[in-house]
Every structure is written in structure tokens, then in C-alpha cells.
Amino acid sequence: MAAFAEIVRFYQSPVLSTIYRLVGGHFPEDVEDLGQDLFMKIYRSLDRFDGERGVKFSTWLFTSVKNLCYDHLRKKRLPLESIDACRDDDRAPRRQLPDDAPEPGTEVLFRELGDRIGHSVARLPVEQRTAFVLREYQSFSYDEIARMTDSSVGTVKSRVFRAKENLRSMLTDYLQAR
Amino acid sequence: MNEIIDCGTVRGEIYLFIERELPEDRLRGIAAHIGDCERCREYESRVSDFESVLDRWDAPAPSAGFVEAVIERVAQHERNRRGTFRLQALVWGVRGMLHSTLRIPLPMGIAAAAILVLSVSLNFVLIRPARPTPSGVDGGNPPVVMVPGPSHVTSTGDATAAGGVLGEPRFPLFQPDIYRIANTVINRKNPVGQSTDVEKK
Numbered sequence: 001m002a003a004f005a006e007i008v009r010f011y012q013s014p015v016l017s018t019i020y021r022l023v024g025g026h027f028p029e030d031v032e033d034l035g036q037d038l039f040m041k042i043y044r045s046l047d048r049f050d051g052e053r054g055v056k057f058s059t060w061l062f063t064s065v066k067n068l069c070y071d072h073l074r075k076k077r078l079p080l081e082s083i084d085a086c087r088d089d090d091r092a093p094r095r096q097l098p099d100d101a102p103e104p105g106t107e108v109l110f111r112e113l114g115d116r117i118g119h120s121v122a123r124l125p126v127e128q129r130t131a132f133v134l135r136e137y138q139s140f141s142y143d144e145i146a147r148m149t150d151s152s153v154g155t156v157k158s159r160v161f162r163a164k165e166n167l168r169s170m171l172t173d174y175l176q177a178r
Numbered sequence: 179m180n181e182i183i184d185c186g187t188v189r190g191e192i193y194l195f196i197e198r199e200l201p202e203d204r205l206r207g208i209a210a211h212i213g214d215c216e217r218c219r220e221y222e223s224r225v226s227d228f229e230s231v232l233d234r235w236d237a238p239a240p241s242a243g244f245v246e247a248v249i250e251r252v253a254q255h256e257r258n259r260r261g262t263f264r265l266q267a268l269v270w271g272v273r274g275m276l277h278s279t280l281r282i283p284l285p286m287g288i289a290a291a292a293i294l295v296l297s298v299s300l301n302f303v304l305i306r307p308a309r310p311t312p313s314g315v316d317g318g319n320p321p322v323v324m325v326p327g328p329s330h331v332t333s334t335g336d337a338t339a340a341g342g343v344l345g346e347p348r349f350p351l352f353q354p355d356i357y358r359i360a361n362t363v364i365n366r367k368n369p370v371g372q373s374t375d376v377e378k379k
């Protein structure tokens with residue numbers, strides 16, 4: 001149990017931030033519950049992890065993260081397929097500046113930019129979003145992401161490319177206005 | 179080997195170029211093209227800026243009690259699992275005993291156990307001795323009657339010989355009211371001094 005607590009302590013931050021980036025744009029209130037579910041699932045299936053077969057623990061762990069997030073989105077009946085099908089609602093967390101706030105400093109601008117990126121990422125088709133998040137924020141190799149998502153390396157590279165191009169076009173106006 | 183790199187190739191591979199996720203000669207070829215082509219140079223600069231902007235998307239830190247909450251759930255899971263394991267062990271133990279020692283299949287064993295329990299219960303219910311009752315009928319002597327068990331009931335024997343002795347009940351811990359009522363009725367029919375043998379006339 002103590003050893004497992006160490007695993008949770010070590011991975012809580014990357015796991016929760018990935019869940020947040022994959023589903024938090026639509027369901028921010030579910031992120032920590034999903035994180036708990038994930039670690040329970042990992043605990044119950046630890047004996048099935050076979051490091052001898054050349055699979056890294058982190059690859060195995062984040063495959064579960066991805067599956068859990070997909071299951072959650074399906075359960076919530078959120079379309080996974082296209083940008084147009086994704087909801088462009090106001091569920092994405094946005095921080096409001098108070099009316100009497102002074103000129104926003106760099107910190108505030110960065111935070112607002114972060115929210116804007118999160119909102120745009122939430123609109124990406126889920127496979128683009130997954131490849132992009134795992135590559136950009138967890139620094140997995142294209143090969144590892146291909147294993148996690150059961151796709152070819154070429155497909156993963158293409159998804160990351162399209163995700164970034166979509167984000168760039170969604171954020172262009174905002175970035176130019178700054 | 180130097181490849182011919184055009185603007186389309188640069189646009190298609192710009193992210194991999196920035197990440198240096200291309201073979202060395204490809205990286206060199208794109209770098210050479212960007213050096214010569216102003217449009218691609220501008221494009222590369224815009225994409226690089228965009229890449230650095232992506233770093234601004236932070237995720238919230240885990241809440242303070244997250245690890246403890248997970249470990250509590252794991253502990254709860256372990257407690258439940260141990261309970262289930264004990265029950266399974268009991269079932270398997272009984273099954274193993276019935277099957278390997280007595281050569282009895284589990285369903286038959288369960289049926290036998292049920293019959294055993296039922297017959298013991300009936301034994302208690304129908305022929306269990308009663309407590310002494312205070313309702314004396316003769317000079318303050320309580321007409322305490324002990325109902326004998328089936329093995330002690332004879333058509334001719336007296337109560338003492340049959341085991342239906344006056345005194346302490348044989349099963350002091352297990353005395354539902356039905357025993358008391360049954361014995362009270364029997365005592366009314368069989369005043370003290372007479373045999374308490376149910377069968378006796």
C-alpha cells in the first residue's frame with residue numbers, strides 16, 4: 001500500500017493534468033473523480049502489467065488515462081469526431097476579471113491565454129486532442145503515442161500536425177489582437 | 179544525400195522540424211530552404227512563436243488530499259476484497275471437505291446440511307423441555323414438566339425413566355415461547371404426578 005501511495009504521489013500531477021486537458025474543457029468538475037477512478041483501476045490491474053515485454057509503466061498508465069477519458073466522453077454522449085460537432089459552449093473554465101481590476105499584468109494575460117488555449121483544445125476532435133496533449137504536454141514519443149492509441153506513427157504525426165494547425169487558426173485572431 | 183525541399187514540404191513538416199523529429203539530412207535540407215526562402219522563414223518564425231504560446235496552458239495542481247483519497251479508496255477495496263475472499267475460502271473449504279473427504283457433491287452437501295439444520299430446529303420446536311412454570315395447581319408445587327425428546331418417548335415408560343424429569347430444562351439457552359406454551363398445555367392435560375409422556379393416556 002505504501003509503495004502504491006508513492007506511485008500515486010509521483011504520477012498524480014501528470015495524470016490529473018492529462019485528464020484535465022482531455023476532458024476538463026467540457027467537464028472540469030469530473031477531473032479529480034476520474035483521477036481517483038484511474039488509480040483504482042491501476043491498483044486492481046497492477047499484476048497484469050508486464051514490464052518484461054518492453055512496455056514502459058508510463059505508457060501503460062497513460063493508455064489507461066486515455067481509455068478512461070474516452071469512456072467518460074462516451075458516457076456523457078459528447079461527440080468525439082469533429083470540431084464542428086464539439087460543443088462550443090461556456091463549460092470551458094474561464095477566469096473573469098473583476099470590473100475594477102487594474103491593467104492586466106503579464107501573469108493575468110498568460111492566464112487568460114491559457115484559458116483560451118484550453119477552450120480551443122476542447123473543440124478539437126478527440127483523437128487530435130489526445131495525440132496533441134500527450135505529445136505537447138507529456139512529451140511522449142510519437143511511437144509511444146501510437147502504441148497508446150493503437151495507431152501508426154504516421155497517423156499520430158498527422159493528428160498532431162492537424163491539431164496544431166487547427167489551434168493556430170482558432171487562436172490567430174486572439175494572438176494578433178494582443 | 180541532399181534532397182530538394184520546396185515550400186510545401188516545409189509547411190508540411192514544420193512542427194517536426196522545430197521538434198527536430200526528422201532525419202538529419204532532412205533537417206539540414208529544410209534549414210537550407212528556410213535560409214533561402216523569406217516566406218518560409220516568416221512562416222517558421224510564426225509557428226515557433228505559436229509553439230511557445232502553447233506552454234502557457236497550465237493545468238490546475240492536484241488538490242491537497244488527492245493521494246490520501248485514493249489510498250482510502252484502495253484500503254476500502256482491500257477490506258471488501260478480504261471479506262469476499264473469506265467467504266470464498268469458506269465455500270471452497272466446505273466444498274473441498276465434502277468432495278474429497280466425504281465424496282459428496284456440493285449441492286447434495288448443501289441439501290444434507292439444510293435437512294440437518296431443519297431437523298435439529300424441529301427437534302427443538304416440537305419436543306424441547308420447558309422451563310419451570312409458576313402456575314402451580316397443588317399446594318404450591320409447581321407442575322414443572324419436562325417434555326422428553328423422541329428417543330425417550332415410550333408408550334409405557336414414565337416420565338423419569340423416559341428422560342422427562344422434573345427440574346432444569348435441558349436446553350436452557352434456547353427457549354422460544356412456543357415451547358412454554360406447548361408445555362403449559364401439556365401440563366394442564368397432565369397434572370403433577372401423572373406421566374408427562376405425550377403418548378400416554
Ligand SMILES: [Zn+2]
Nearest residue numbers: 184185215218
Ligand atoms: Zn519556401
